[in-house]
Structures are given as structure tokens and as C-alpha cells.
Amino acid sequence: MNNTIKKYLIRGEDDMLDYKQEISSANKIAKTMVSFANHKGGTLLVGVRDNKSIAGIRSEDEKYMLDLAASFYCKPEIELEIIEHQINDKIVIECIVPIGDNKPYYAKGDDGKWWVYIRNKDKSLLASKIVVDVLRKQTSDKGTLIKYGKNESALLKYLEQNERVTLQQFRKMVNISRWRASKILVNLISAGVIRNHTHEKTEFYTLA
16 A cells, blocks of 8 residues: 555544545545535545445545536636555545635535535534634735724623623623624624534534
């Protein structure tokens, strides 16, 4: 076994590495691709089972599926780097997804709609509107100017005394609209003052 694949197997799946035994659906693999592009980039290892054993790709169709996903099921289109590795009599594909320059990246769902996904540990999760706005702000050339008014001060004071806060808690605390609370959170996340934590159920925010 070559050193590249060996290192990937020792490392295990994480926020920048995903094992795929096979590619059976272009739109499903597109979700993982855009989550990597919206994050720091990442690598798909195709032909590897979750238990780290080598399955090998079934046919050349799997390379076609990767290209199809990146070209037609990701928006903007993602430029992949695909490297084949011979492991005994099997082929494993190393599919490198670069960090995106034009965030947010969208994947086309079964419903025909376009959705933004982000990477959280070894999972690709649907992004909240706040996260989408933060990604959009990252792509913008404009810097983030923070005006610390009473609402921002109240939020930071609360977070100094408490571990976390949700959007709903924040807007109720200072009695402002959801839109206004979201905008404040986006600005503070973009400026690196607070950090968002995306889980499958509830998104929350802490001091950075």
C-alpha cells in the first residue's frame, strides 16, 4: 500500500476527509463536495469502506459520477483533482476538492432545488441562513465594520457569563426582529468575535 493512502487510513474520517465505498448517486456526492468547498477543502477517498478496508472502485463509471457531480450538481462548478492509486489488484480514487473561492457553494437536491452544505466533523450538514450569509460575506471584498451598540454589548456580556446563546435567545433578550438579530450575528462571526456551532438540531454561538 502506498504512503498516501496509508496516511489517509491512519488519519480516519474528519472535517476534511471522507471515505466512500462507492459512488452511486451524483447528487448525493455533490453534498459532500460543496461542504468541503465551503469549508477548507477536503478529500474523498473512493473505494474505501467505513471500517478502512479497501473495496476498490467498481468501474470507470465512478470517475464519471464524480465529474458529473462537480459539473452539474454543484453551483458554482467545482474543479476536482482526481488521482488513481493501485492497491494490489484494486483501484482507489483520491478526489481532492479545493477550498472554494466563490462561496457559498450549492448542491442540487432530489427536489431540484439548490442547497448549501457545510462540514461539521465528519458530516455534511445543511447550512442555516446565518451560515450562508457568513459564507457570502467571506467572498465579498468588503471588510466587516462592527459598530458596538447596546445589542452587541448585551450579547457579548451574556456570552461572558454563559457558555452559549441561540438566535432565538438573543432576539428575545434584546427584543429585536429575527432579521436584525441575524445580521448582528453574521457581522460578529465574520469579524471573528463569536463562533457559530452547527449541529444537526440546534445552531448556537459562543465567544471565539
